[in-house]
Amino acid sequence: MIYHTNLATLKFVKQERLLSNSISSSTIVKFTKGIAEFHGLYIDEVSINYKVKFTTDILLPGNMEFCSAPFPVEIGSCEALVVVEEPLLSDVLGGRAFTSQPRLKLIDEGGNILSNDSTSIVSVSLYNNPSTGKLSPSENKIATAKNGIAQFKNLSIDKSGARYQIEVYFTSNI
Numbered sequence: 001m002i003y004h005t006n007l008a009t010l011k012f013v014k015q016e017r018l019l020s021n022s023i024s025s026s027t028i029v030k031f032t033k034g035i036a037e038f039h040g041l042y043i044d045e046v047s048i049n050y051k052v053k054f055t056t057d058i059l060l061p062g063n064m065e066f067c068s069a070p071f072p073v074e075i076g077s078c079e080a081l082v083v084v085e086e087p088l089l090s091d092v093l094g095g096r097a098f099t100s101q102p103r104l105k106l107i108d109e110g111g112n113i114l115s116n117d118s119t120s121i122v123s124v125s126l127y128n129n130p131s132t133g134k135l136s137p138s139e140n141k142i143a144t145a146k147n148g149i150a151q152f153k154n155l156s157i158d159k160s161g162a163r164y165q166i167e168v169y170f171t172s173n174i
Helices: none
Strands: 007-014 028-030 047-056 065-067 071-073 080-085 103-107 120-128 142-144 149-151 165-173
Touching: 080 165, 103 120, 142 149
Parallel strands: none
Antiparallel strands: 007 028, 007 047, 047 065, 047 071, 080 103, 103 149, 120 142, 120 165
């Protein structure tokens, strides 16, 4: 005789390892009218590779264990831009593309890179412009984030000068 308790279990898995300290309340519930409801659960650790693992003791055709697709857990939207790479003063020659182009990380309020963000837009402009130079090309003054990184390409200033400064700012999240 097989005895079934009709229980369902939910586990959070990160990189195929069970996270025991990231589950906020009971993870074992009974099925009611064919539905298992879990309440008050949360993950308290930022990561890009979580999965939800669901198991049951009910005999089902096929598996009695199911795993979700990977998903990220982040603290929130972009709170700051952090410069990863910036043009060096020696790289800026009038009319030529900067040797090193601006690259920035989009981070949340916890300082975590928004690695799942590939839609936010970051813009660049001249902040200090002592020689009335023009930052170009205009179509490259915006960069769409890819995996939380905004990379600018082919930017240049048309006039030589000293003490140029560029300013980057978060424009939008599509």
